[in-house]
Amino acid sequence: MAAKRRWPRIALEAGFWIVVLGFLGYRIWPQFAAALGVGAGGTAAPDVRVETLGGEQVSLRELRGQVVLVNFWATWCPPCRYEMPGFQRTYEAYRDRGFTILGLSVDRAGRRVVEEFLEERGITYPVAMATAEATRAFGAGTMLPTSFLIDATGRIRHTVKGVFLETALVPAVERLLAERDAEEAAP
Template sequence: MKFFMFRRSNVLLAAVLLVLFSIGTASASKSMPSFSLPDVVTGDTVDSKVFEGKTLLITFFATWCPPCMQEVPDLISLQNAYGDKGFSVVALSVDQGGMGVVKKLVEKRSINYPVLLADSGTARDFGGVVGIPTSFLINSKGHVVKKYPGYVPHMILENDIKQIMN
């Protein structure tokens, strides 16, 4: 019986390590796709060129997605901590309900980073977003350095951001 428990715990440990080591894999040489999308608060079109020279965390999300909503406080915290150091979170909503639904969320949660309404082409251009949340860490040269499928703990995001900003 002890052998099976030991073996089961090893399998579980291996699975956890595999997930942790696979988080954030992306080709470091791929450039971030350009985009021009509406800001959900102002309605103004925001071009990706306004973010040139910044480290970015681009996150695809939806208002109806529980893990996406779980990330919001962490993203606000990261924006507060690094926003004046050349970093920005940029959230790309894939909501089908239009800008009004997303704008309400931005106001209710006091979101302090740009929230844009993505289209299907944007998700495709980023290499195919098959689930949400999906985030991409972009260095100041505009290269995708990490891809995070699913919810990512704050500590992992912050450590990765610190590493590429230094």
């Protein structure tokens, strides 16, 4: 009789753990996939044009040949703030090898707030205010941060909703740069 009473509790606990592990897998899998290159087929990145806060016109089509991280973020977003130092370190380490970042701020507070935020934190990679066109083209909705890692041929190889950890970004960037270099060296 006692065994019959335990089954509902066991089933409830099992269901709980299935939901928890499923959620964690959903949130953590993109990090592993990026770091290991798993499931990295890719779709064509949209060609969007934005003006950086520095006044430079940037088109994703013009960045072909480089590995590009497009990151939708906001100054008020704690996970966005958390990932930015790792992005800056990665940018500094690989920009001379053909890696760049395009940060797209969705802040409504305005350009000046974003400029002050970046200056205070020493962020030097290109940042623009996200346009409605860019947000629609990438399908970047309400989840911040959202990052798209684009290979040198212009294909989105990894999409990470939430924090893109430096420990996952660096191996992904190295792998995509190596792929580009191998293709360029091929006869």
